[in-house]
Amino acid sequence: MAISLSAVFLLAIILVVLNRSGRLRIGPAVAAVLFGFFLASTGMAPAINRVLNAVADTVGQINF
Numbered sequence: 883m884a885i886s887l888s889a890v891f892l893l894a895i896i897l898v899v900l901n902r903s904g905r906l907r908i909g910p911a912v913a914a915v916l917f918g919f920f921l922a923s924t925g926m927a928p929a930i931n932r933v934l935n936a937v938a939d940t941v942g943q944i945n946f
Contacts, residue, residue: 889934
């Protein structure tokens with residue numbers, strides 16, 4: 883749950899920055915948000931969640 887909230891927060895910041903810089907218009911931003919919303923209600927959501935958790939675990943194990 884914490885990983886998905888962090889990912890949502892990070893993606894929201896990216897969308898805001900792109901929108902303010904003029905590189906992303908409001909139409910495509912709304913389409914991206916709606917796509918993510920509807921994708922979360924499909925059967926692919928658990929698989930996407932597993933992939934994101936695996937990536938987060940891998941990144942967490944890297945020692946700098």
